[in-house]
Amino acid sequence: MNPTETDLVLEFRKRTSAVPLRCERCGARSQSICDALSERELQKLAAISGAQAVAPNRTIIDEGDPAQALFNITAGTVRTYRALPDGRRQIIGFLGPGDFLGVAPGERYSVSADAITPVEACRFPKREFEALLKAFPKLEERLFQKTSNELALAQDQLLTLGRKTAAERLATFLLARMNKRGCQDKTAHCLDLPMTRADIADHLGLTMETVSRMFSKFAESGVIAVGPPGRVEIKNKDRLEDIAGGLAI
Amino acid sequence: MNPTETDLVLEFRKRTSAVPLRCERCGARSQSICDALSERELQKLAAISGAQAVAPNRTIIDEGDPAQALFNITAGTVRTYRALPDGRRQIIGFLGPGDFLGVAPGERYSVSADAITPVEACRFPKREFEALLKAFPKLEERLFQKTSNELALAQDQLLTLGRKTAAERLATFLLARMNKRGCQDKTAHCLDLPMTRADIADHLGLTMETVSRMFSKFAESGVIAVGPPGRVEIKNKDRLEDIAGGLAI
DNA sequence: CGAATGATTGACGAATATCAAGCTGCGTGG
DNA sequence: CCACGCAGCTTGATATTCGTCAATCATTCG
Numbered sequence: 001m002n003p004t005e006t007d008l009v010l011e012f013r014k015r016t017s018a019v020p021l022r023c024e025r026c027g028a029r030s031q032s033i034c035d036a037l038s039e040r041e042l043q044k045l046a047a048i049s050g051a052q053a054v055a056p057n058r059t060i061i062d063e064g065d066p067a068q069a070l071f072n073i074t075a076g077t078v079r080t081y082r083a084l085p086d087g088r089r090q091i092i093g094f095l096g097p098g099d100f101l102g103v104a105p106g107e108r109y110s111v112s113a114d115a116i117t118p119v120e121a122c123r124f125p126k127r128e129f130e131a132l133l134k135a136f137p138k139l140e141e142r143l144f145q146k147t148s149n150e151l152a153l154a155q156d157q158l159l160t161l162g163r164k165t166a167a168e169r170l171a172t173f174l175l176a177r178m179n180k181r182g183c184q185d186k187t188a189h190c191l192d193l194p195m196t197r198a199d200i201a202d203h204l205g206l207t208m209e210t211v212s213r214m215f216s217k218f219a220e221s222g223v224i225a226v227g228p229p230g231r232v233e234i235k236n237k238d239r240l241e242d243i244a245g246g247l248a249i
Numbered sequence: 250m251n252p253t254e255t256d257l258v259l260e261f262r263k264r265t266s267a268v269p270l271r272c273e274r275c276g277a278r279s280q281s282i283c284d285a286l287s288e289r290e291l292q293k294l295a296a297i298s299g300a301q302a303v304a305p306n307r308t309i310i311d312e313g314d315p316a317q318a319l320f321n322i323t324a325g326t327v328r329t330y331r332a333l334p335d336g337r338r339q340i341i342g343f344l345g346p347g348d349f350l351g352v353a354p355g356e357r358y359s360v361s362a363d364a365i366t367p368v369e370a371c372r373f374p375k376r377e378f379e380a381l382l383k384a385f386p387k388l389e390e391r392l393f394q395k396t397s398n399e400l401a402l403a404q405d406q407l408l409t410l411g412r413k414t415a416a417e418r419l420a421t422f423l424l425a426r427m428n429k430r431g432c433q434d435k436t437a438h439c440l441d442l443p444m445t446r447a448d449i450a451d452h453l454g455l456t457m458e459t460v461s462r463m464f465s466k467f468a469e470s471g472v473i474a475v476g477p478p479g480r481v482e483i484k485n486k487d488r489l490e491d492i493a494g495g496l497a498i
Numbered sequence: 499c500g501a502a503t504g505a506t507t508g509a510c511g512a513a514t515a516t517c518a519a520g521c522t523g524c525g526t527g528g
Numbered sequence: 529c530c531a532c533g534c535a536g537c538t539t540g541a542t543a544t545t546c547g548t549c550a551a552t553c554a555t556t557c558g
Contacts, residue, residue: 082405082407085496086495090411103397137383137389140386144392144396147393148396151359151399155359156331158339158406162454163338163339198504209548213507246333246335447537455515456514457536458515458537459513459514459515464538465538478523
């Protein structure tokens with residue numbers, strides 16, 4: 001096959017730019033920790049990284065395993081979760097491009113993670129990555145920022161799980177999805193939900209059936225329109241916000 | 250009144266040691282971020298800090314307010330929480346000596362906090378503190394460590410709120426309290442709970458009544474013994490662990 | 499086309515919330 | 529010193545939300 005124009009451009013950049021090709025192409029770069037680095041530093045980071053592709057439903061890390069690597073998600077959607085011995089599962093969050101995976105307080109991962117869609121990630125061996133953290137204070141600062149942001153999100157979710165009704169939980173979830181950068185077309189308010197109803201249920205502390213009922217209820221009252229699987233249109237964001245905040249009757 | 254021996258010792262230390270008296274006396278020092286600092290660095294940190302006493306039920310910070318200061322709890326117990334407009338409240342956690350309060354991803358606090366018991370805290374103006382973070386990488390590292398630890402705790406709590414029954418939640422809570430350093434006499438397994446049943450309920454996503462019923466149920470089955478208010482004795486930790494993990498019938 | 503996976507809907511039941519009454523211990527003031 | 533009141537806690541009766549079980553539908557993929 002003949003090289004396309006894009007191939008030629010990329011080949012040209014590869015020869016002329018100092019930044020490795022993989023980072024050059026990376027759509028998640030501006031949203032990820034890499035953004036904090038100079039070109040020279042980025043090269044060092046790329047030098048210790050390996051690209052990794054993960055198929056849907058394949059595991060990336062397992063709760064309790066030795067934390068040997070950290071990951072920067074560059075494409076696709078990941079679910080992180082904790083589980084009880086009897087199989088009950090709580091999905092902590094859904095990660096997308098730019099999100100960082102694997103930060104743990106000890107020697108072991110505190111959550112499991114697997115791919116929902118086909119996922120691409122940059123993999124950093126822990127030792128080398130931690131050495132770079134010390135060498136590049138901006139990197140550590142950015143990672144700290146991301147971690148404390150994740151903490152605030154977890155606190156939000158605690159309020160949702162501890163004190164909100166099923167309808168409030170789903171409304172909160174849909175709004176959180178809307179506010180995720182890049183996930184939505186601002187004007188059309190069209191949302192894509194790559195996870196199943198069961199995943200949403202395990203994230204919201206509900207059952208699949210209750211989630212489904214709430215989707216139907218929202219659709220019936222005109223707040224949303226349920227499209228083909230994985231797609232939802234937000235018809236009335238204000239009302240959704242009222243519901244999420246417990247203000248709707 | 251004549252000076253006691255302790256007074257004299259402290260006075261002596263004050264004159265001979267480079268570390269400010271307040272830090273010298275601080276019981277929380279070994280558990281707090283201060284532990285990461287050399288004596289010279291600790292002096293710098295102390296120089297920007299002010300001691301603050303807070304009476305029970307008084308507010309320390311308010312969710313949404315500009316985050317102008319950070320706090321290191323040195324004595325007492327603090328509850329942090331988020332609230333809904335209609336008054337529903339989710340207690341995020343209970344902080345004690347050595348815990349750090351006020352880390353927020355943006356310009357505003359992400360939680361409210363108030364004192365349960367009489368509280369003492371070191372207060373650091375945000376600007377100055379952040380300057381020291383940059384100057385002392387070990388301080389930033391330690392704070393990062395504490396924050397990622399808090400994140401792991403929040404993830405635990407998400408599993409508890411999303412997927413555990415009332416009995417499992419209370420058992421999990423009691424065990425978490427036991428594992429907090431310094432809170433317990435290891436052998437006697439005697440626990441003190443400075444918070445009310447309503448506080449525990451707001452932490453576990455339950456009502457006060459349900460929490461009370463579960464305490465009674467545990468006491469009846471001999472897992473715990475309820476002492477004077479604020480004190481509980483753990484009679485059978487293994488069984489409590491089974492309950493917390495969902496293994497008890 | 500048929501099987502499999504995910505989603506929806508309905509009937510019923512269980513866990514927990516709500517409402518209500520009474521108990522306990524403590525500080526206060528007559 | 530004791531009665532009172534208050535705050536926190538406990539216990540009971542009833543209500544409600546959401547989970548469980550089950551049947552059906554829709555879509556995709558072999």
